[in-house]
Amino acid sequence: MKKRIISLLALILAAVSLLMLTAGCDLEAHKKNDSYVSDVKNLVNDTVNYTRRLKQQDEAFESKDSEKLRGYLLAADDLINTLEQIQKLRPTDEFDEMNDRLRTAAEAAMNNITQIRSFVAYASESGDDGIYKREKENYLQNYMAYYDEMKELSSEIQTYWRNA
Secondary structure (H helix, E strand, C coil): CHHHHHHHHHHHHHHHHHHHHHHHHHHHHHHHHHHHHHHHHHHHHHHHHHHHHHHHHHHCCCCCCHHHHHHHHHHHHHHHHHHHHHHCCCCCHHHHHHHHHHHHHHHHHHHHHHHHHHHHHHHHHHCCCHHHHHHHHHHHHHHHHHHHHHHHHHHHHHHHHHHC
């Protein structure tokens, strides 16, 4: 009788341990997903703020004013840094497909802003803002398309996680 009770208790203890292990793994994945969704939201919000700042710098752009050039370059650098951070995010398998799309959009957006930044840097070094004036609008329009896609993906990721 005692052996049977001990065997039953050992079986129950093993089942509870297994359940706790399984729940622990799920808890870890849940924490990682929470962190990923929060990072996406924060980084895309930073992108929105830096894009706004870059547009303000663009409106005030003067190739002869070193302070305005410096402000433009700093705004572009902040935006590029944030886009690089988005590309480095590592989600769980649950978000792989959405993250691949987000990473692709961030990379394309960064390429466009990097090109605009190079036009501004050239104008700063040479005093000639002709290339900037000719090419900037096309690159900015391309950037805005990827920027809008990143905002939509951020919302999609947040909504998915909220409803999960």
